[in-house]
């Protein structure tokens with residue numbers, strides 16, 4: 591999936607190696623099933639029942655998550671993330687940058703009523719990320735993974751954990767907190 595042009599590389603030998611974060615199957619082929627397991631854990635979008643006249647959203651809110659949908663799932667960001675590249679045992683409690691942009695996209699969706707912040711903090715390992723930006727540097731789609739997804743997600747997670755005003759807001763706005771399986775079940779209209 592590498593799209594780097596040979597004329598952009600320095601003169602001399604070019605070494606191509608398989609991704610390090612995932613188990614090698616053969617030659618350059620690696621087993622990236624870790625990512626599909628992580629994808630299954632993401633609670634789906636949970637919109638409210640369709641109101642008369644359809645859903646209405648501000649264009650600005652619609653566009654906020656657009657960047658994240660450019661992801662082609664090359665998993666290069668997962669490969670360079672030191673949290674799982676150098677520490678195999680972290681894989682049990684870390685979803686990785688590709689999925690942080692997915693969580694950010696859903697959390698920023700203007701119609702979403704689900705609340706994944708506790709999940710991202712407690713089970714998906716957002717706190718392990720120390721914003722080194724390696725993932726952003728390698729993304730072939732030039733998605734600003736750290737600046738536009740991970741940092742805003744960290745801010746939201748901090749709000750939910752430590753901000754009493756945000757806690758009160760949640761009580762008033764009644765956001766739900768559903769698992770991946772629960773969120774697939776849409777509320778009755």
Ligand code: SF4
Nearest residue numbers: 671719721722723725
């Ligand atoms: S910024 Fe965070 S998610 Fe991205 S490579 Fe660094 S530690 Fe991993």
Ligand code: SF4
Nearest residue numbers: 661662664665667729
């Ligand atoms: S490097 Fe970019 S395109 Fe590739 S999986 Fe990560 S976010 Fe998606």
